[in-house]
Amino acid sequence: MNEPQAPLPLPASGARERFAHIDTWVFDLDNTLYPQTADLWPKIDMRITLFMMRLFGLDALSLRALQKHYYERYGTTLRGLMTEHGVDAETYLSYVHDIDRSSLDPDHSLARAIAALPGRKLILTNGSRHHAIETAKQLEIDHLFEDIFDIIAADFIAKPDEGAYARFFDKLKIEPKRAAIFEDIVRNLVVPHRRGMTTVLVLPPHDEGPEREAWEIADGSEPHVDFATDDLVGFLENLIGD
Known part of the structure; x- marks a missing residue:
C-alpha cells in the first residue's frame, strides 16, 4: 500500500x-x-448502476464495465445511454440525482x-x-x-x-x-x-x-x-x- x-x-x-x-x-x-x-458521488454512482440494471435487466457487476466505458468515451454515462440506447435524459437525471445530501x-x-x-x-x-x-x-x-x-x-x-x-x-x-x-x-x-x-x-x-x-x-x-x-x-x- x-x-x-x-x-x-x-x-x-x-x-x-x-x-x-x-x-x-x-x-x-x-x-x-x-x-x-x-459520500455524495458514490451515492450517485450507485444510482447510475441501478438505473442501468432496470434498463437492461442485468446484474450490477455485469453493467459496471459498460457504465465506465460510456463515461470514458462520452464524458458521461448519460451521453452514452442517449447515443446508443435512446435513453430519456430527464428521466435519467431525475433518477440518478435523487439522493440524500444530509451527510454533507x-x-x-x-x-x-x-x-x-x-x-x-x-x-x-x-x-x-x-x-x-x-x-x-x-x-x-x-x-x-x-x-x-x-x-x-x-x-x-x-x-x-x-x-x-x-x-x-x-x-x-x-x-x-x-x-x-x-x-x-x-x-x-x-x-x-x-x-x-x-x-x-x-x-x-x-x-x-x-x-x-x-x-x-x-x-x-x-x-x-x-x-x-x-x-x-x-x-x-x-x-x-x-
Missing part, C-alpha cells in the same frame, strides 16, 4: 499575480465544491472564501442544474453563484468535449483568458488550458478520494494543469491574502 502523501503546498504569495487578472471564477461541482471524501455539512469557510473572490462565480457541471442547486444549498453556498451551466444547457455535450466549453463561453459571455477553473478530473482541464483559462486541479486529500479509473488518476504535474491543490478552501484563502 502506498504511503499517504503530504498535503500539497499552498500557492506562494507570488502566485497571486497569476490570478490578478481573473474576473470570472468557474467551479466544477461534484468532488470539487464538496470534499472528495464525502455546510461549509462556511468555503462560503467566505468564494464570496471574497472578485468578479463572477459560476458552476460548470456535467450534472443537472437541480442537483447543483440542491448540493450548493446543502453547503450553504448557493447564493454566491451568478449562474449554473449544466449538461442540459450544454445540449448534453459533456466535458471534456470542446463543444461543452464553447457553449459555456458563448452562452455566459466568458472571456477564457480572464477566467480560472477549478476541476477534479484532469482531462476536463485540457480544453480550458488551451483556450487560455488558468486551470486548478482539485485533488483528494492524502489519496482518500473516490475510486478512480486508471485514466483519471493525476498528480497535478500534467502540462495543462497550472496549479494543483488538495485544499480548495486554503488555496482560495491564500489567493485572497490579507
Whole structure:
C-alpha cells in the first residue's frame, strides 16, 4: 500500500499575480465544491448502476464495465445511454440525482472564501442544474453563484468535449483568458488550458478520494494543469491574502 502523501503546498504569495487578472471564477461541482471524501458521488454512482440494471435487466457487476466505458468515451454515462440506447435524459437525471445530501455539512469557510473572490462565480457541471442547486444549498453556498451551466444547457455535450466549453463561453459571455477553473478530473482541464483559462486541479486529500479509473488518476504535474491543490478552501484563502 502506498504511503499517504503530504498535503500539497499552498500557492506562494507570488502566485497571486497569476490570478490578478481573473474576473470570472468557474467551479466544477461534484468532488470539487464538496470534499472528495464525502459520500455524495458514490451515492450517485450507485444510482447510475441501478438505473442501468432496470434498463437492461442485468446484474450490477455485469453493467459496471459498460457504465465506465460510456463515461470514458462520452464524458458521461448519460451521453452514452442517449447515443446508443435512446435513453430519456430527464428521466435519467431525475433518477440518478435523487439522493440524500444530509451527510454533507455546510461549509462556511468555503462560503467566505468564494464570496471574497472578485468578479463572477459560476458552476460548470456535467450534472443537472437541480442537483447543483440542491448540493450548493446543502453547503450553504448557493447564493454566491451568478449562474449554473449544466449538461442540459450544454445540449448534453459533456466535458471534456470542446463543444461543452464553447457553449459555456458563448452562452455566459466568458472571456477564457480572464477566467480560472477549478476541476477534479484532469482531462476536463485540457480544453480550458488551451483556450487560455488558468486551470486548478482539485485533488483528494492524502489519496482518500473516490475510486478512480486508471485514466483519471493525476498528480497535478500534467502540462495543462497550472496549479494543483488538495485544499480548495486554503488555496482560495491564500489567493485572497490579507
